[in-house]
Amino acid sequence: MIHDNLLFTKALPIITEIKKAGYEAYFVGGCVRDALLNKEINDVDLATSAFPAEIKAIFSKTIDVGIEHGTVMVLRNDETYEVTTFRTESTYQDFRRPDQVVFVRSLKEDLKRRDFTVNALAMTEDGEIIDYFDGVNDLTNGLIKAVGSPKERFFEDALRMMRGVRFVSQLDFNMDSETKKAIFLHRALLAKIAVERIQVEFMKLLLGEGRQKGLNLFIESALYSYCPGLAEYQKELLYFASLKNDQNHKLPSPVAAWTLLLFTLEKHEEDVDSFLRAWKCSKKMIQQVKIALKALTLRVKQPLDPLLLYQSGYAIILEVEELLLFLDKPADLTRLEELLNQLPIKDKKEMTVSGFDLVAYFNKSPGKWLGEALDKIEIAIVLGDVANEKEVILSWLSEANEIKK
Ligand code: ATP
Ligand code: MG
Numbered sequence: 001m002i003h004d005n006l007l008f009t010k011a012l013p014i015i016t017e018i019k020k021a022g023y024e025a026y027f028v029g030g031c032v033r034d035a036l037l038n039k040e041i042n043d044v045d046l047a048t049s050a051f052p053a054e055i056k057a058i059f060s061k062t063i064d065v066g067i068e069h070g071t072v073m074v075l076r077n078d079e080t081y082e083v084t085t086f087r088t089e090s091t092y093q094d095f096r097r098p099d100q101v102v103f104v105r106s107l108k109e110d111l112k113r114r115d116f117t118v119n120a121l122a123m124t125e126d127g128e129i130i131d132y133f134d135g136v137n138d139l140t141n142g143l144i145k146a147v148g149s150p151k152e153r154f155f156e157d158a159l160r161m162m163r164g165v166r167f168v169s170q171l172d173f174n175m176d177s178e179t180k181k182a183i184f185l186h187r188a189l190l191a192k193i194a195v196e197r198i199q200v201e202f203m204k205l206l207l208g209e210g211r212q213k214g215l216n217l218f219i220e221s222a223l224y225s226y227c228p229g230l231a232e233y234q235k236e237l238l239y240f241a242s243l244k245n246d247q248n249h250k251l252p253s254p255v256a257a258w259t260l261l262l263f264t265l266e267k268h269e270e271d272v273d274s275f276l277r278a279w280k281c282s283k284k285m286i287q288q289v290k291i292a293l294k295a296l297t298l299r300v301k302q303p304l305d306p307l308l309l310y311q312s313g314y315a316i317i318l319e320v321e322e323l324l325l326f327l328d329k330p331a332d333l334t335r336l337e338e339l340l341n342q343l344p345i346k347d348k349k350e351m352t353v354s355g356f357d358l359v360a361y362f363n364k365s366p367g368k369w370l371g372e373a374l375d376k377i378e379i380a381i382v383l384g385d386v387a388n389e390k391e392v393i394l395s396w397l398s399e400a401n402e403i404k405k
Contacts, residue, residue: 001035002127008035011044014059014074014081015125021058023050024107025083026122026130033118036129036139037171046083047122049105055083069101086110089156108132115153115160116167116179117145142173150182158189161223162201169205169214183221190226196280198227206257209250215241228278233265240264245325254285256319259292260326269294288316295320300329309339310346310382344381344388351378352390361394373397 002008008027018025025048031041048055052072056062061075070085087101088109104110107122107130114120117135129136133147144167146153146160154161161183168175175183190198205214218224219238225231240261251257258276267275272290281289295312299320309317314336321331345351355370377393380386386396 002123002125005035005041007031007041007044010077010079011046011081012125014046014076014083017058018046018048018050018055018083019125021050021054023048023054025050026107026124028111028122029114029119032121032123032129033135033139035123036121036136044081046081047086047107047110048083049086049107050083051085051103055085070103087113089113112147114147115157115163117147118143118167118171118173120147138176142171143176144168144171144173144179145176146179146182150176150179151185154182154186154189158186159193159197159201161186161190161221162193162198162205165214165218165221165223166201166205166208168217169208169210172208172210172213174213175217180217180221183223187222187226190223195228195278199279199281202227202279203254203257206261207251207254211249211251212241212244229265229275236265243326245322247325248322251326252319252322255288255292255316256323258285258289259296259320260323262289262293263296263323263327267293268297292316292320292323296323299324300327304332304335304339306339306343306382306384307379309336310343314340314346342384344384345378348378350388351381352388353377353393357390357394358397 002012008031011027015025015027025046027044028047029045031044034041050058052064052067052070055072055074059074059076063073063075063080065071065073065082070087072083074081074083085103086105086107086109087103089101111120111122111130111132117133117138119135120133121135121139122130124130138145144164146164164175164179164183167173205211205218208214215237219234219241224234224237230237243260243264251260258281262272262275269290272293273286276286276289291312295308295317298308304317304321312320317336318333321333321336324331351374353374355366355374358370358373359366377386377397380396381388381393386393
């Protein structure tokens with residue numbers, strides 16, 4: 001398994017060097033889980049019995065990325081590797097991240113503090129799997145199950161409940177019944193967790209291939225009622241959870257995911273800002289979702305037109321077309337490509353007249369008229385009412401009696 005994957009083979013010398021210095025080192029967490037599932041691996045995490053100072057003594061180039069949590073970044077051959085000391089976490093006082101981490105020398109102790117059995121696997125440099133909590137069995141049966149007592153684990157760190165439903169979606173797994181019960185019991189603790197961290201898990205839930213399963217669990221466990229802006233929307237969320245695209249169940253992007261969610265909650269362009277700000281989304285995300293929601297709302301009622309394409313942009317319209325399939329409406333990719341090829345301009349910057357040209361031509365000082373005229377020209381060019389040539393545009397403006405010289 002190790003030799004099938006470049007990420008593992010590249011990291012092998014790191015393990016070898018740590019071992020040569022007399023310590024233990026393993027691949028751990030998500031990479032082991034995903035490799036066993038034959039899924040693509042994004043990054044490899046390494047865990048070691050060596051303390052951070054000891055790791056720094058072994059490698060010539062390191063960066064202290066999270067040294068207080070035991071993570072040192074090792075730089076080697078233009079690659080970076082995160083090496084984390086085995087640790088236990090103690091005294092969770094406020095249902096979130098531990099107050100204190102204690103470095104330990106035992107792999108088992110480290111794996112014990114991990115959230116789910118499928119995430120508590122380690123792999124040696126020879127590809128041998130170390131499985132103290134029956135994670136391989138749960139992986140085979142497609143089960144998300146807390147390590148140890150689920151009630152205690154969620155009480156320690158309430159984010160784990162969101163992580164649980166996101167793994168159900170991401171891996172298209174089911175949740176073990178005791179683990180599920182514990183979420184139902186402790187769901188209100190989610191209110192203690194920073195929204196940014198909930199958002200990351202929620203988005204992974206929405207983008208997962210088992211989205212329907214994950215969402216149903218998110219609703220059934222009532223975790224949704226502790227998330228921004230969702231508490232009043234159980235019925236709409238159930239409808240959202242039922243939406244599927246027969247060709248591809250996965251939502252294409254975070255913008256698409258938020259857009260479809262807001263559409264099913266019957267939100268409008270003007271509601272996007274406060275909703276997504278409460279979720280701590282970036283300004284860029286909010287701006288894109290606004291455009292996409294407006295476009296989707298129009299597209300369910302009418303065919304695609306050049307102005308909508310121009311104003312929304314190709315990338316967003318492409319996602320909107322894909323979202324139509326989730327709403328059982330036909331997408332029209334042929335028309336999209338046709339319209340794109342026919343668009344006289346794709347951006348304001350391509351207009352052949354500027355504000356300066358208009359001021360000079362009409363010999364008027366700049367004012368409200370100028371912006372209005374530029375907007376009008378832009379739309380006329382996009383709709384093909386006027387050619388994008390300076391002379392043509394200027395005489396069109398005079399003829400249309402829009403602006404008097
Ligand atoms: P992904 O594919 O999304 O990166 P992952 O399993 O690697 O999934 P990470 O958030 O990168 O998830 O965490 C790496 C590992 O750290 C997990 O596999 C798990 O063992 C452990 N872990 C992460 N967050 C927690 C937590 N809140 N409580 C307990 N263990 C955790
Ligand atoms: Mg990871």
